[in-house]
Amino acid sequence: MISAAIYVRISSDPRGEGLGVARQEADCRALAARLGWTVGGVYADNDISAYRGKVRPAYERLLADIGAGRVRALLAWHTDRLHRSPRELERFVDLAERTGLQVQTVQAGKLDLATASGRMVARMLGAAARYESEHKADRIRSKLAEVASAGRPHGGHRPYGWEPNRMTIREDEAAVIREACGRVLNGEPIRAIIRDLNGREVRSATGLAWTHPTFRKMLMHGRHAGLREHNGREIPAAWPAIVPVETLRAVRRVLDDPGRVTTPGRGGRLHLLSGIAVCAVCGASLRVNQSKGMEAYRCKASGCVSRRRDRMEEFITDVVIARLSRSDAADLLAPEDDGGARAQAAADAERVRQRMDEAADSFAAGAITGRQLETITARLRPQLAALEEAAAPPPDRASVLGDVVGSGDVAAAWAALTPDVRRMVVRLLMEIRVHRGRRGPGFKSEGIEVVWRR
């Protein structure tokens, strides 16, 4: 059995990622397996361009080992990994001829340096590689220029939260953005936030009252988290962030959620438990509809379960007031202690984002194909989504519950809350699952399962 050396080299690798080297080696090993060769050793040069004429330590060691008869067969991804100047090629051809070296490449097949025609093929490949190398340098330069310019802002209207130069934060508006993000994450409907801002005469960048589409679009913009978006890719921007990137992503998830109820029910508001209580049979959420002249929460998917609206709301209200009246209710205000899990998820998410960036860079540098980039991205995207969800900022419990818990009379404080805030309180405290009830008339509180969130 022939024992072969593998030579790998990555060029055009300004960040020294080594990604290309790993793939070259994997492809060479696969080729060795097909040829029935074993792999005796790997020689790797990274981030050194042969075209610039620098010394390649592993390459020099390889030539020495070939000359000494320690390497008799060689695998490379392409001849352009081995040599890029005619002078290097001639040196390699001399050595191969003298030692009877066998050379196989993944891309160009067998390199037969023992015959004149084989050497001619090698020289042509070398000339092509040199041409390619010169062009690649141009391509990378223009790509880098593009990325660099992409990190800077476009021109246009002054965006909300920013000075006209689009790089400096306008603090009073940034405070509104932070506040609105917090309220969205606490479960407050975006329409209620807009109503409140317009009521406080907080105006948009053009001095107009906020509308639903303009406010939603503004709040979800990547620039607030220091991201420049370019052709569907996120690039770290040259400006500072108003909110952490986890906050932005969590806000986007909430506002993008198609299951989210954005249109208030009859009377201009949502019922207390619509979209919060879920059907224990099928998992769908409950909503209020009329049945036999009476309003009831029903499973909105298949009507598996149903309860009278008034009695159901009374029951949950009693449970909430009882919980918030307990002597240990102040414990509910403390931020959740997740044992660092959230921070860990945020760090892991950042690493996945970096890997996606690196893959995109490799694609830009021609080291991987668009298809490979798609495969990598498709694999990483669900991981990233799950990690970002785990890293999402927790609801601000103190701001939602503080007024009620701190009041002397919990029932009165609850009654004074707006419907939207009551829904936030319920959502923060509990999950509600409604099972099928016993048959017969009257309200059945059994089968209403309250799961405390902490």
Ligand SMILES: [Zn+2]
């Ligand atoms: Zn159901």
